[in-house]
Amino acid sequence: MSEGTYRRPVSRSDPGCIVVLLDRSDSMKAPWSGTGSSLAVGAALALNNILLDLCITATTEVNEQVRHYFDIGVFGYGAKVIDPGEGVESAFGGALAGRGIVALPDLANHPLAVRDEPSVDQMAVSVKMPIWVEPVHGWSTPMCQAIEVAGDHVYKWAANHPNSFPPIVINITDGMVTDSPHGGASLQQWVERLTSVRTSDGPTLFFNVFLSPVRAQEILFPATPSGLPEPGPTLFGMSSELPRPMVENARADGIEVRPGARGLAFNVGRSTLLRVLQIGTRVPDRPF
Amino acid sequence: MVVFYAAKLGNDEREWEDAAAGFLGDPHTGRNPRFAVADGATEGFGSARWAHQLAAGFVGLGRVDQPGNGAGPAGRADAPALRPEELRGWLAGAQARWHGDPRMAEAGDLARLKAARVGSFATVLGCELTGLAGPEPHWEAVALGDTVLFHVRGHQLLTWFPRIEAEDFGVNPEGVSTKPERLASAVSRLSTDRGSLEVGDRLYLASDALAQWMVRADRRDPGSLWDALAGQVHPAEFRMLAERRRTGEMTNDDVTLLRVELAAAAPSELVVCL
Numbered sequence: 001m002s003e004g005t006y007r008r009p010v011s012r013s014d015p016g017c018i019v020v021l022l023d024r025s026d027s028m029k030a031p032w033s034g035t036g037s038s039l040a041v042g043a044a045l046a047l048n049n050i051l052l053d054l055c056i057t058a059t060t061e062v063n064e065q066v067r068h069y070f071d072i073g074v075f076g077y078g079a080k081v082i083d084p085g086e087g088v089e090s091a092f093g094g095a096l097a098g099r100g101i102v103a104l105p106d107l108a109n110h111p112l113a114v115r116d117e118p119s120v121d122q123m124a125v126s127v128k129m130p131i132w133v134e135p136v137h138g139w140s141t142p143m144c145q146a147i148e149v150a151g152d153h154v155y156k157w158a159a160n161h162p163n164s165f166p167p168i169v170i171n172i173t174d175g176m177v178t179d180s181p182h183g184g185a186s187l188q189q190w191v192e193r194l195t196s197v198r199t200s201d202g203p204t205l206f207f208n209v210f211l212s213p214v215r216a217q218e219i220l221f222p223a224t225p226s227g228l229p230e231p232g233p234t235l236f237g238m239s240s241e242l243p244r245p246m247v248e249n250a251r252a253d254g255i256e257v258r259p260g261a262r263g264l265a266f267n268v269g270r271s272t273l274l275r276v277l278q279i280g281t282r283v284p285d286r287p288f
Numbered sequence: 289m290v291v292f293y294a295a296k297l298g299n300d301e302r303e304w305e306d307a308a309a310g311f312l313g314d315p316h317t318g319r320n321p322r323f324a325v326a327d328g329a330t331e332g333f334g335s336a337r338w339a340h341q342l343a344a345g346f347v348g349l350g351r352v353d354q355p356g357n358g359a360g361p362a363g364r365a366d367a368p369a370l371r372p373e374e375l376r377g378w379l380a381g382a383q384a385r386w387h388g389d390p391r392m393a394e395a396g397d398l399a400r401l402k403a404a405r406v407g408s409f410a411t412v413l414g415c416e417l418t419g420l421a422g423p424e425p426h427w428e429a430v431a432l433g434d435t436v437l438f439h440v441r442g443h444q445l446l447t448w449f450p451r452i453e454a455e456d457f458g459v460n461p462e463g464v465s466t467k468p469e470r471l472a473s474a475v476s477r478l479s480t481d482r483g484s485l486e487v488g489d490r491l492y493l494a495s496d497a498l499a500q501w502m503v504r505a506d507r508r509d510p511g512s513l514w515d516a517l518a519g520q521v522h523p524a525e526f527r528m529l530a531e532r533r534r535t536g537e538m539t540n541d542d543v544t545l546l547r548v549e550l551a552a553a554a555p556s557e558l559v560v561c562l
Contacts (some may be wrong), residue, residue: 009540013298056405059398061334062391066398108398128397 004166004202006243010069010283014164017071017157018054018281020047021146022091023211024174025078028137030174030213030267035270039174039211040135042270045144047074047133050277055108055130066108073101073153076145079138086139088149090131100153107132141175144182147190154204155197165283167204169194172273174211178229191238205243207263207280209237209273216267220276221250223258232266239264249279289323292526293544296330297533305330306495306544308411311347311367313417322347322367324414325435325493325546329463332408337389338466339410341382346414350382358395370416370430376475379464384465407466411435411495413449417485417548425485425550433463434449436499438492439483440518442541443511448503449481457500458539490518491548497541501532517547521559 010016014087028040035042052073059065082098083089090099093112111130154167172206180187197204210232219228225236239262242250250257252274265276289312295304305328313321324346328335344350348367368378392403402445411433419425429437431450436459439446464474495503520526526545532538 011296011298055398056402057331059333059402061336062395062399114397175458239507 004198004243006165006202006205006245008124008165008199010165012068014161015068015070015104016165016283017154017161017167019075019101019150019154019167019169020091021074021076021143021150021169021171021173022047022076022089022133023078023141023143023171023175023178024136024138024175025141025175025178026138027110027141028078028088028135029177032211032213032270033215034158038135038137040137042273043172043211044133044135044141044231044272046270046277047242049274050281051107051128051132053278054104054281058104058108066105068103070104070155071101072104072107073150074133075146075149076133076136077142078140078223079136081134081136085121086142088142088145091134091136093134096132098213101157116203140178141173142147142179142182143171143177144179144185144187144190146171147194148183148189151194151197154194158199158204161199163200166199166202167197168207168281168283169204170207170209170277170280172209174213187234188238195240202243203240207265208239209268209276210235211264211273212267212269215269218268218272219264219266220255220268220272221257221261222264222266223260223262228266232264235266236262236264237288245269245282245284246279251284253279289546289548290520291518291544291546294527294530294542296542297394297540299542304542305334305336305339306542307336307341308493308544308546309340309342309343309347309349310350310546310548313420313525314524319367321417321420321548322414323491323493323548324412325495325544326410326412327433327435327463327495327542327544329409330541331406332410332466333402333406333412334386334389335408338386338408339412341386342410342412342464343414345378345382346412354509358559361465367416370428370480371476375430375478376471379475380468382464383466383468383471404461411461411463411464411496412442413437414466414546415491415493417552420485426482427485427491428480429483430478430480432459432470434461434499436494436502437481438494438499438502440490440492440514441486441488443480443514445510445514447481447483448519449483450479452499452503454500454503454507457496457503461496487550487552489550490514491550492517493546493548495542495544497533497539498530498543498545501538515547518549520545520547524553524560 074091095110113131114128225233289310291308324343326339328339368374391496413435414433415429533540
């Protein structure tokens, strides 16, 4: 069992924190089987949809400000856009370019663009979709650096929000880490540092989503690493156990979750990616 | 009748998303007294408006737009009879009015998305007092969700409706959605109950967090509970009671209490706390 209670409801007085680490390495240019677009395009689409979901959840009435239920960070690793080359940077563009973690109302007010993008859930509403993150790919996979950057941000955030639901860090990747060890620490050690950051409600949660460009058996929230192809066991080892809110989210979505299930989704196809992100980012607004 | 309420701790008072309404009856028209409490879902859009629309509509204080003019002069709706077909018609009309709310003309993209994707949702409990002038006065109630009616005589809880145990509150409560495709299902799950009344009886209508606490408190010490609730006369007293949300004794949510006392004669004073 994880040592946190993960019972703290998200509210404006105690907002939550969600950080997404988005692999922008060269391999993300690979076509995503059956979608007609690349892994990078599909991941950006799902990510924009989940950011929109969070904004919609916090929208409560006509002419009222989006409520500050979350602080959000999205960091790309691999190709950088603002300072071209390899590394880690905020994946936000436009008015939010270069910003680390931003408040949800800020995010809602400053999309990079608003386009006629299709919604993943195919809702029949003629509204334009805000875009916060563009698809980018290039260079290798500096995952250790990404976790280091995330750790720096969530450490400061947790210090300022000691009684909030713990930060949720979701890593979306299609490949193997290329910068371990980094700064004298292995990938596993960077993850241990990240998940040592905690609030009174528990340690930071670290979830991993491994994308597969080809059709393969999807494995969602496994309770054991046995049978997982590489790099499954490594990702399993560094993924947090799913706390109760996420277990309930998964079960409500029809996914069987065994005791001890980890926050790992392996060989995920495009239609599953959004579901997994929704399960990992839905936090209760009232105590259990 | 008196209503007390408090917004969820951490929220502004104007963000209270429950609603309460009462109509004390009209001997000239034969309309019976009616009372209702509704609890708008936090995750919904325009939940306070939806809860208010349901509560006010149930007691017959809702507004009905003129045919063919969505924003035109408004009239007063009839309270729906407590039969499935009438309730279905009333709820369908409420949904249509919610979707036709002229305020949506000012809505931005996010608000329009939320209204279309999620809509709103509220638990509702309404009751009518009938036969008050006759030998067998009683209450009749209809409910969907975990807003609860408590019927108390002296210090004894005679019954509560819906009969939800303390452990079962807040677990995916049922309610009325603004989505027309969910109307039939909601109507099919409406439950009803009734009870005999005597002079001096009190009815309490409470939204879920408070109702859950009341069920627990009745198990522990019914005398103190019903004494305290019968004696509430000022909003400040209710806010003190609601402070239990700070310690976790009561779930931190909007809380609402509507109290009705059956008296042999009409009250001689009307007290308004501003």
